[in-house]
Amino acid sequence: MKLLLLLVWLLQEPSITFPSETIKADTPKPSVEVEKFTTEEWYSIESTVPLLIFDSPAGVINVEEIPTGTRLRGKFAGKVGTQTITVESPFFYVLEGQASGRVEILYQPEGSKGRQGLRRRWLDVIDVPKPDPVTPTPVEPQDDVSKAFRLYQREWRLAQKELATRLENKLISTEEEATEWFKAAHRQCQVKAFTGLLTAEELAFGGEQWTPEKHALYIRRYFDGND
DSSP states (O other): OHHHHHHHHHHSOOEEEOSSOEEETTOSSOOOOOEEEETTEEEEEEESSOEEEEEESTTSEEEEEEOTTOEEEEEETTSOSEEEEEOOSSEEEEEEEOSSEEEEEEEEETTOOTTTTOEEEEEEEEOOOOOOSSSOOOOOOOSHHHHHHHHHHHHHHHHHHHHHHHHHTTSOOSHHHHHHHHHHHHHHHHHHHHHHHHHHHHHHHOGGGOOHHHHHHHHGGGTTTTO
16 A cells, blocks of 8 residues: 555646745756744645655754644634635645744655655744743833722722631631621721822821812822823
8 A cells, every 4th residue: 555655646736835836856957045034923834745844953843744634723824814724735844933043944745765756945944932921011000090909909808818827717606706807807908009099198188288279180190091
């Protein structure tokens, strides 16, 4: 059976398809154009015959053969946006960029003797940094109200954590005790979070300088542009 398949491959006219062009395996002059793709994309090679693919230097790309019938979804070199394809070619290979750099790929049909049928192609891989999914950079609030509520949320969560610890350690044993403890803790959360806002308001329009117009003008900053 293997001999029969090999005979079929040898008798047919091989063709190899790259994202930019389709060439015959026996083309005298291979393409010398340097193609580019990013680490977010797959660079696909389709062939009617099995290929041996080598890359140099190592570490820039990873080469993988994909079985016929496999469904792939992602970004492909030479195409726009995310694509969903089903592999239909008898032999389908994807090159995945691992790091920025120029890499030379050497390829030839399996069974070729020596350098017969050996072709080369240059590729430039462009690294696209990926955001850290584990520790993304937090977006810090800019206005005073957002900062106050962020602090309030943090203190409220810490108070709940402390209450849970006290309940688990039997330091609080009744619902009434839990309610009273958290009521006091919650007051402290509010004091820590909002004292700065209230102090700023007092300085801006409080006491003898208070008027309805001053008060309204000052607190309008809390929602103008955000509502």
